[in-house]
Amino acid sequence: MKPGARTARYLAEAISRRLGRVVDARDLGLVVGGSLKPDPDGLDWWEHDPATDLLTLGRADLERRAFGLTALYSLAALAVPLDSWQNIVDRGRQARGGGAAVGRHEIDAVRDMLAVFSKADERFGGGHARLAVVQYLTSDVAGYLQGRFASDHDRRAMFSLAAELAYLSGWKAFDSSLHGLAQRYYLQSLRLANEADDRALAGFTLRAMAHQAVDLGHGPEALQLASSSLEWSKGRATPAATALFTILTARGYAATGDTARTTAAGAAAEVHLANASPDDEPSWIRTSGFTETSLASQVGQALRDLGDLPTAETELRRSIATRNTEAYRRIHTLTLANLADVQCARGRLREATENWNHAMDSMTGVQSGRATVAVRNMRSRLSSLGPRLPTFAQQLDQRAAAFLHYQNSPRSK
Template sequence: MARALRQRNEKLLTAIKACQWSYDACAAAVRAVAREHNDDLPSCDRSHVGHWIAGVRPSGQTPRYLAEAISRRLGRVVHPTDLNLLAGGSLESDLGGLDWWTHDPATDLVTVGRADLERRGFALTALYSLAALAVPLDSWQEIADRGRQAQGGDVAVGRNEIDAVRDMLAVFSKADERFGGGHARLAVVQYLTSDVAGYLRGRFASDDDRRAMFSVAAEMTYLAGWKAFDSSLHGLAQRYYIQSLRLANEADDRALAGFTLRAMAHQAVDLGHGQEALRLASSSLEWSKGRATPAATALFTILTARGHGATSDKSRTSSAISAAESHLANASPEDEPTWIRASGFTETSLASQAGQALRDLGDLPGAETQLRRSIVTRNADAFRRIHTLTLANLADVQCAQGRLREATENWNLAIDAMQGVKSGRARGAVKNMRTRLNSLGPRLPGFAKKLDQRAAAFLRHGTTPADI
């Protein structure tokens, strides 16, 4: 029987030419997107691109990676189907093509939540999209008005229901800070898609009650996004963040919307998208102006410092750090919103973010000073996850300055604090630690080799043997 001839993929070739890419550049762009989703694709090279153009369909998640890479280069959304990369719907939709700004937010929240709960692998396959960062703030009021018209279900919703959601939020938030985003993540999603979504569709005695319910629902949805982010499920986190932003919009809570925009900026800068992070952080300040408290304004401002640091703007980085410190100095903790208090944003957190901004800028001594300040002022037991990450960041900065023994001591402390913490970011810090150590070659000192063995055991088992 004659073998079927493959058909040259002209659509893909046209898109690659429009990107002005060589085959090597195309492969590099695909690998960059894959790395954001913990998939290195080290073997992806120019020969793979040539095979795809010749008609070989890429396997696994690669069609999505390729479409996202091309979307970023061209500045418009390109789907795998546009590139002739799918065979009869072989790649299940990741909901990326939905226009999240046309339906009522309760409906879309349930759509994402149920996909997360019921579709095996959805959390792992949902891609982070730069196009989804285009938040239509200029259409805010129109979208909110459209959402208000969708209310009016059978359930009567009042202060008791609002207080119940707030109490659940407090419990979930406290556990998240101590045990990491992987702890009870799906329990948060289950509560959102059942109880909370039902309340959002209910009848409210007053518009004040409606705004209060949508506001606390936005906080809970933000927490679902934050837990996904901390679990390194970046595409999923982005979808929850967008729903949180929409719910804050419905509540006319611009400060809370700024809080979510700030989280989106945090995610963007951690993934290496400095310009997008700066735009989102600036939007959080602009949108919440006149509504945000001093501590909230400080939090939004320090994320602009992260954006400036990632884009190598030394002057603006320094100015943003100083401005954030000034705003925080004027804060009164008892007057801050619940989401500021729950996140533990204080001088300690500001110093951690400032340290990372200075690290990205290349000011390693300045970064070390800020990170040390963060460590010595934090309640390490209540905020175990961020304590471990800050220790790891400090060690990384010390290693980059050639002080390996000090770095090793802090990396060991970080692993000590990680025991029992379910966090993709914590695991990422351990992987980075091993990469740093292995880059030093075969002449690694014994104390550093012992740390590397301990890190390897942690990545295998989530804990370390006592005798290592």
């Protein structure tokens, strides 16, 4: 029997991963021909006007309840066509018509809304107001993209802001563990940043895609994306942005077991960050709070992946000690959980339990799929220690079970 379109995509993705190269449903003979009509379930976004695709994706997210849960994360979509982006931009410009006039007032309004959404995301997690961001992006902002601009400067400014909002939509979906949906928003962010000729911002999104890939266990792909972020933004990115892109290459090298290059990339990131001036950094660096604190967290995770647990613990402790915990509650929670994981692996269960409890204290009011995954991982670690857990660890496990039960209850939705 001939499989449906969704099943064909799943088969193509499974075979691609097994073969180590991209195979699509047409290659398998499961789909004949093809359509250039925007498809929110598909991944071939490179033939269409980005404003149109943004509307297609956003409306599917808002109107189809199960779309975010069923969207497939695909290795094929990581093959970003950097070498042909100028042709893609030219097609997008030709597709745009003359809508309403867009000027500085609209640009300032979008910038202010982006700042509000971004700050709330860092404090309360990706699940907080996720659809509100998508609604604003697909209603107000997508309309502006199809408008008339007084100057090319204004056009590029609006497309950069739209790219940041699309990135934020992707980041919120990623933090909510909606990985296929996150990937689609990241692709739209790349398209929009390229339209704005904002290579540094495009590098920022490529870095986020690398972060997602390494978290999902795709080390070589993460390394390729992180390297692309450096290559694409070369000569355009500020010191702190370059440090952020560089430390993600360290995560990629660590995931592939390359100790020497991991160490070298970590040292290079520290040098770049030491040369940064906060006032000269773009808004997306300032909002994300990438400082020595964040760098220490990333270094700690890279060293953990390499198996250097003592040094990883030192870096994670340094990150926790210097973090603004109120402004960046989500990442503080995740860093505490990472530290506890390392301590548990080192056989120091009491210290690990204390930090897991601190992490759960910080989760109050935070809607984050990654935080929920951290709690599940903690319970898995505790269960692997057998039935003779100390009382303090049993109490933590019971607390975690209650937390997960609440997260899965209709009341929490």
